[in-house]
Amino acid sequence: MLDAPSYHAIGAMVVTIAMFVAFARGRMSTEIVSLLTIAVIAVGLYFFPLPHTQPTDGLALAFSGFGHYALITICALMIMGRGLVVTGALEPFARVLERVFKFNQTIGLLVSLAMAFVLSMAVNDTPVLVLLIPIFVSLSARGGMAASKTLIPLNAAVLIGGMATTIGTSTNVLVVSIARDLGMPHMSVFHFTPIVLTAALVALPYLWLVMPRLLRDNRGEEVHAERRFVARLRLGEDSALTGQELGTVLPRLPSDIEFHDNPAGPLQVQQRLTISGTHSALEDAMRTLKGEVAPSWVIDRIRRKSSETGEDIAVVEMTVTADSRLIERTLPSSGIADLFGVAVLGIHRPKTLLGERDHYSEGGDLRIAEGDVLLVMGLSENLESFARGDSLLVLEGKRELPRRSKAVLAAAIMVGSVGLASVGLLPIAISALAGAIMMFVTGCVKFDRVGRALSAKVIVLVAASIAIGRLIGDTGAALWLGQALALGLQFLSPAAVLAAIMLFVTLLTNFASNATAATVGTPIAFNIAQQLGLPAEPLILAVLFGCNLCYATPIAYQTNMLIMGEGSYEFKDYIRTGVPLVLLMTATLSVLLVITYNM
Structure with a gap:
């Protein structure tokens, strides 16, 4: 017989549900809802403290998230991800991707999905997608596959890739840290990567071949194309054009570069050619032809002054x-x-x-x-x-402009930090902090630009989520919910138990917040494991995976919102493509967890 929950447990569940409803309705910003949640917990526990505690203990609980090592780790990873973006360390991948798309669009999409998946295993989802979005929008404007048919599959690949490591997303870091607080063993960076890789192989055909067919071509609704600029390109001493006919080098240039003159005979050093193209195309042309579209002396002076003052160009x-x-x-x-x-x-x-x-x-x-x-x-x-x-x-x-001179350094810092954590030499919190410090010391990220690297929304959301997680644990709400769910799940097979937990957390993450769903779901799954006598780790992983299955609504994750405007998507586009993917991944991951843990 299940006893009634305590008043504190009821209060904890009411606060949690109220926060979910506020997030789902969207009438207040995420930051306001998160701060209100923290305030309600602090005030409530001050006037109605938990048994055997002082009123000030409630204040410590409410604000504990701001000093939690999970939040510190998340911020450090954001800083390192920012370093990769501002130094242009990921741009070589972008240029390779564009060349593959020119060869074949279908193969290009497959390579894009694979590249997005691999990158997001080590780099936070958002910077990866921020880098790739302009490429796909540009390809669409040039007559390639419509951005509305590629951005949702690309976003899904990034989210699945982020699921594969403990540092792939901030949610993973959060779940793993809460599990450690509950007494679970340490999980290495690639602890559950084989499971996700296998599931990704099952999901990839859907992302590649089915998802684009479920999406409309919204090119008629997209915003105007980028501006094209006319420039005079002066060939440098080591230009690839020197001594060649213009037609021989055209295939090596961006497709939207246009020449407005047709010089006769081989081209000469210091010869000037009138060209036009987008800013990115002009940059690619200058890099390929080793020429300049402005006097070299002024460009050198700008770069020299930037180096002396430390100011970005x-x-x-x-x-x-x-x-x-x-x-x-x-x-x-x-x-x-x-x-x-x-x-x-x-x-x-x-x-x-x-x-x-x-x-x-x-x-x-x-x-x-x-x-x-x-x-x-x-x-x-x-x-x-x-x-x-x-x-x-x-x-x-x-x-x-990216500080390309530090691109290799930024990439090395990221690889070093992830490598130290992956082989177990350092905890991820320490290696991430060391990497963030190195980004500052080497100038890859500047102190006055930290605000651009860190997301206030993520910080207060994670802090509120940690407070909620502690609240439902300390009040006994998680134990009571675990007992209630265990009564309903005790007659199900282990695979069905895993699927039920995963779907429950997925429902929360698609209509509220994946960070909040993680902090609510993790202690519940731990208690269910104790009630049913099952190993706790696969149930914790079911929560982690469920928190990442955020494909079905635009409000489920920030990258979903990033692509909404660029692809001219509607709410129903996410439901049409995301619900089948959620069901496919839930079934696959549940079976894989049962097989992996011999349940």
Whole structure:
């Protein structure tokens, strides 16, 4: 016979359900709901303390999440992931991916899914997806597979990959840390990787061949394409074009690079060619042809000053207003580099007007007109001075150039930190903290940019989730729920028990928060194992896997929200593609856990 729960246990369950409902309704931000939850726990336990405790003990419980080593580890991993992004360490993978897509779209999608899966095993899901989204949007704009057909499968591959290691997602770190608090043995980085790899092989055909067919081509609803900029490319001394015909190197360039002149004969050193393309395409062209689209002396000066001051180089778009002195001037005659120390990389103008000869000087340079958009590179102070001095309107979309000189270093720090944890030489908390410190010391991540690496939403959500987890444990709510669930699960097979736990946690994670579902589900699964006499580890892993099966709603995980706008998705798109994947993964993982643990 199941006894009634204590008043404290009832209160803990009410607070937990209220938090779930608040997250699901979405009327308040995640940060507000998390902070309110912490406040309710602190105030409630102060006036109604737990038996044999002092009122101040409730305050310690409510705010314990902010000092928990799981949160510290998550923050350190975010910092290291930021280091990979700002140094461009992942860009070589992006360029390889684009070449494969040009060869064959179907094979390109398969390679993309595999690459996303592998990367997210070591790097937090969000930076991996942030890097890959622009590639797929760009491929769609160039006539490739629609972004709306690729982004949801790609997101699913990233989430499955993140499930494969204890550091793949912040949720995994949270579940493992709570399990250790409950007395479970330590789990290494790759402790359950074989199980997830096997399940991924089952899920991959669905992601690759079925999911894209369930999604519409939303290209007609997507936002306008990136701006294209006209630039004069000057060939350098070691340019691959020198001594060759233009046609021989065209296959090596981005497909959206267009040449506006057709020089006769082999190309010469310092020869200037008029080209146009997106900012990323211009960067690829400069890298491939070893040329510059702005005077090399000003670019060298910008880089040298950036190195001396430690300030990042930024690229911004500026619109020429009617009051600007630049109107009717060309870039060589404008004196921009001398006056302001910035480099104009290109000029955006409607393509229909680019061919008109009266818009060009005798030297072939485009004359600046009102409404043109300039792509300008420089340091922040110089960019602001240029905008004020020449009556330019700075547009949104400023981005900092990757510090590529530190890309190898950032990658080495990440590999070293993961390697030390994976072989058991250091706990993941220590290796992640050491890696984050190294990112700071070496300049891969700067102290004044930590705010961009850390997510306030994640921090307060994890802190609130840890507090909720402790609350339901200390009040006896987890024990009571475990007893209640055990009564219903005692007649089921071990595989059915695992599937039921996994589906229960999956339901929570898709309508609330995976971090919260983890902190609620982990102690419940531990108590169910004790009640049914089953090994605790597979039930804990069922919770961990269930928390990562967040494919069925856009609110289930932050990467789901990242792709929603880019793919013009609706809520039903996630349900249509995500529910079958949840069922497939639940059945596969449950069977694999039974086989692995001889249940």
